Amino acid sequence: MRKLLLIMGFIMSLSFLNAQKLTITGKVTDLSGAAIAGATIKEKGTSNGTTAANDGSFTITVSEGAFLVISAIGFTEQEFEAKSGLNAVLQAENKLLDEVVVTALGIKRNKNSLPYAAQQVNGEDVSRIRTGNAAAALSGKVSGLEIRQGNSIGGSTNIVIRGSKSLTGNNQALFVVDGVPVDNTINNSSNQQRGAGGYDYGNAAADINPDDIETINVLKGAAATALYGSRAANGVVMITTKTAKRGLGITVNSGVTIGTIDKSTFPKYQKEYGAGYETVYQKDGFFYFDVDGDGEKDLVVPTSEDASFGAKFNPDLMVYHWDAFDPASPNYKKARPWVAAQNSPETFYETGVSTNNSIMLDAAGDKTTVKLGYTRNDETGVLPNSRVTKNIVNFGLSYKVTQRLTASASVNYSKIDGKGRYGTGYSGLNVNQSFRQWYQTNVDLQEQKEAYFRNLQNVTWNWKDPSTEVGTVPIYFDNYYWTRYKNFETDTRTRTFGNVSLNYKVTDWLSLLGRVSVDNYTELQEERRAVGSQGVAFYSRFDRTYNETNFDLIANFDKNITEDLNLKALAGVNLRKNALSSVYAATNGGLVVADLYAISNSLGTVSAPTEAYQPKRVDGYFGGLTLGYRNYLTLDATIRRDRSSTLPENNNAYNYYAVSGSWLFSTHLKNASWLSSGKIRLNYATVGNDAPWGSVKDAYDFINPFGGALLYSLPGTQNNSALLPEKTKSKEIGLELAFFKSRLGFDATYYITNTVNQIIPVAVSTATGYSSKYLNAGEVQNKGIELSMYGTPVKTRDFSWTVNVNWTRNRNMVVALYDTSKNLQLATSQGGVSINASLGQPYGTIQGRAINTLNGQPLVNDNGTYSTTSTTTNVIGNVNPKWIGGIYNTFRYKNLSLGFLIDVRKGGELFSLDMFYEQYTGILPESAGLNDLGNPKRNSLEDGGGVILPGVTADGKPNTVRIATNTYSIPVSEYIYDAGYVKLRELTLTYSFPAAMIAKTKVFKGIDLSFIGRNLWIIHKNMKYSDPEETLSAGNVQGIQSGAYPTTRYFGCNLKLKF
């Protein structure tokens, strides 16, 4: 009893002492005893802090009994008891194995014990570049992850992990934010995706605030994701948002970025010949009629001809150009010299400016943590009249109701407004359709600009028939400024997602989580074509609402069964309800009142709007078990049962499971000091999947009535009430090693994934009355190698150099289709080109017409043209890259750090409709110039012009027949290009103001000033005049360039203030 009193007295005296301030000194070193200069020393829970001197020493005045939080770049942050003479030894950061990673369902695990591939990226790594799109910023930073993004403003990002698995379904990775699945559906129309025009409205992953991201963990294989259910079969991008640290923290980011086009990705124009498909027309390649009213016929540029195979330029020749028919033009009824344009379409592109401002506020007390963030992004594009504005607010709160019960809630609200997104594909609303395919080299773009702005009228160079009043209208192409300022789209997407949860710690080994999460967005897309444009004026609106609710109840169990054996287990239920609802309405036959965009302004009777309502429910039950033996052996098993409403009622439930194991073998090799850690892991998993909505029962399609006659039709795809769930089987083996105190390490994975029994609309003979029928058929195999490597080649007190390398090689194969069906067409493009899943080929073959060959040589007909296949089903390309990779280098010198990312894509092919049509129109310099005889190739054959197509004739001898340049066509197979590239994707130079200086301000905790560049330089590419990465949209249809946009290079600076 006396003893007890003594102890109590001691404790009381301690607490008495607590109130006193004392000054302590200490030193910060690494394991070898070397001083860590510039280390930050902070009193825990306060803003009191200092930095270590060059010899690592520091002095700080703290409250008695306080703790010090000491951190330094390249070292793990650590807490120490504040006592004088403290020698704080910091551990070097071991990026590979010491990390705590967040796994499925938000369970935090030590990476040491993780039996499957998961790669974590810090929020800083995706927000640093200030793109506003966290998904796009992952490019090159994670192995196994293929990111593809086009150059459109606010466009969608293709995010595929370990290759495309589903033949016709979704192949995009699932996004999960703080345990809540966030819909990332690509909502672009199928016509937009295949290049038939439309806008890229982006995908919803862009609604996530990059500044709120603490970490992104990419779970690549089915073993890691099986608990998330079917949707996770394509891998999961798991985002954990920031949680408040103790005390109050405010971070402000403010930056501005400008964008200009990379001219190496835009065409050059020949300057020798002008408008026309030939050099005849009415006179010498010109139209010939009286323009100025003097009774004499005049030479007129053939304005209706959207090509440049016409008359040779001649500055002495006076001709009437398009502006001679524009009464507002100073050149009205005046002839001008016949010369090439001064200003090419390149000058149409402007400098885009984007500003990015965000404020994040977080605070934490004993019981409550709260955070509030607001981000605003304003971006104007490189096309006139284009803008995307993004506002994101996020809020998070957690409250410890009791020691055991924590309640938390988070909500993320975003509003994205677009105006004048870039038109895409083969459409007059895409200015590049004309710039790259159908253009007259005599048209001066700046003169077109002046012509439009003079009266805001549709003054085109492309008059239908300038000899008549009624013909002085556009035949194919509007004035480009008219297109941008009159025929623009507008869109808005408002989204709210978040959750409320209760976590109850029943005992120290059992906890219970109940959570309701909601994701809801509404979208409005309005498209218009003004009265006075080429084509029928219209207005359309597409309203879409998506909502999803998840109810989760999860019990977590964590107990050491014996001293050596730890058991973790979980059991849970997930009820998911989601519904997509949409209405599309459009005017019909034109607009009554110009510039009024309302459905009721339709000239003709409005057709019935197209409605869709697709509700879905999935009930999932799951359980998991993790056995850990002495921290080096881990065995994982999970099982899940889903019941999905999209499957036939009698076959709507399915089970799947995963088994994984890992062995941290380095624990047995303590003598090998060069080996910091080593782990081998192995797993097998299956994931079931359900059917697309509405593929079970048949229904008729509504067709607009024909007068009084009502019309219905059978749909093109036959449904199937005998569908079974589909399944993905995945095997994976991985090795993780770290050497030399973790200065060097890598993570290698080999995987094989087979997706079998797929539910696909099998292409059948259309003589059945259907194009396709839903069947369980088809198998796709993906196998590949993923490699992540990091190293710190140089590390001194003031200077460090770190390298991160990611490399992925995926091989993809369509192993089976159905019966005699050997091909599944995913999309068709112009020019008889299609993108397909072909049996025995990688997913995504490009098919089209090819040149017949003889002994491996192109076969040439007797008349000098290529002998081409009559079929368009020849495989002429494959969209899959051979490998992709990224190298990220960071150099740090004192407070200055320089980082750059080189992003590499090796191989993969694409079809360029732009280059294909260019051969018809003679825009590029290659279509002019000299032939092998040294004569202008466009000269007539009599004058020594023409070209000899390389190849052999039927007798096997080299072709010697010369043909005129505008009279032959070369099949699409010759317009397949290597889509590989090496890009300097990111460059950041950041100066962090010294901690000592900051401390003096007493206001700031940190000030960082960064200079940022994105897509600055395409170091290497094999495709002229275009960006090989440019794509129409995210989705399964890749490998078509049609009206491609040039790369936008971004430069900017950002100021980050921490309070």
Next chain:
Amino acid sequence: MKHFKILFPILVLAACTKDISSYNEQTKKPANVPAATLFSNAVRNISDGLANASVNVNVFRFTVKHWAMATYQDEAQYDFTVRAIPDAWWARMYRDVLNDLDESSRLIEASSTLDEDVKANQLAQSDLMQVFTYSILVNTFGNVPYSQALDNSILFPTYDDAAAIYSDLLARVTSDISRLNPSAAGFSSTQDLVCQGNINKWIAFANSLKIRLAMTIADVDNSAAKAAVESSAGNAISSADENAMITYLDASPNTNPLYADIVLGGRNDYLAAEDLMNQLINKTDPRKTKYFGPNNDGGYAGGVVGKVNTASEMSKPSSIVSAANAPYLFLDYSETEFYLAEAIERGYNVGGTAASHYANAIKASIRYWGGTEDEANSYLARTDVNYATATGNWKQKIGLQKWIALYNRPYEAWTELRRFDYPVLSLPVGAVSGFPNRLTYPANEQQTNGGSYTQAAAAIGGDKVETKLFWDVN
């Protein structure tokens, strides 16, 4: 034990399951529709295909040299593959027409409320449109899936012999004629886009269709053709009032497809071909100004098929052709009279003379296009038109006039051009093949139905456009 309390809510949630299949119900599309709606939709789809001038749908106007193109020459030069025209044509016939007709027949057959006579009429109407459509398929490709087509259980049907299909089609028309009962109704006047509910007109259409089918095979099976033509000649379409046609509406989207293409689409590059235009000009044909509008100078001129032409110098399709409510003729009086003229020449007993039927046919065509009786008579009085004095044998005389009369019905003109081999048209500039006697099978068939495709290609003598069809022997 107390921890079982925790598991309890999980079990409750797990237990609160109900039937979830209702989530997969179509709530925006019907599972049941009236049979007539499918019939009407099929009729409209076949008409849209035949009337169309879109280069993705129907390019036969260039093939038969009625039209030329100003700028883009691929289709005029017989390139059918780049735009997958065989796929589009085949899919339209089977998927967009025959499947809806077949479904319509199935629903009529299954109806327990329909009057038996009405049912018989509707089944005959639906069947006649199926026969009409199958004949297009055979005349376009040769052997095609028939006995195994439109069968839910057969995803990759075999192809039937074209001649065998033809004889079955003839048998079906004969049976349809016997089923049609004018004293009962068929499809209602609003749903019947062909004859507005007039069963007598259907009977005339059926008999003319039978004559068409029979005449098509006359060169290979004269006796069957003779019997069929003679049995139907008396009941076939006997005046313009009985023309089987669809009349498009003034308002989109139900206008004639040419209106959408030319007027709404603002196309300026469809031109008269010199081949047809020269015939119209040289014979001062009253249909010249009905078929085409003038060029910029107010004159009439045709372009060269396959070559770049200056649009302002050339005649373009007339405003009659591109009118929103312009009709499409499935089968008309003029065509029937041409068949009868031919029948006389082939020695069939159908009454009248070849010359009288020939004159009736031409006069009916001129009158249909808005020419006057006088204009028709003076045209017929020309020595180069009059049956007695025009040059050439009966095939050449009828062939030429039928080719002129079948303007704006490009598929029919193509079929008749192949049958008569007259007028002789030179290949277009830059032709990528010989004259197309058929279209190649769709790429989709090659890729999904490879075995049947290979057999069929061998059976018809090779899957090439130059391969002649079974009836194309003389």
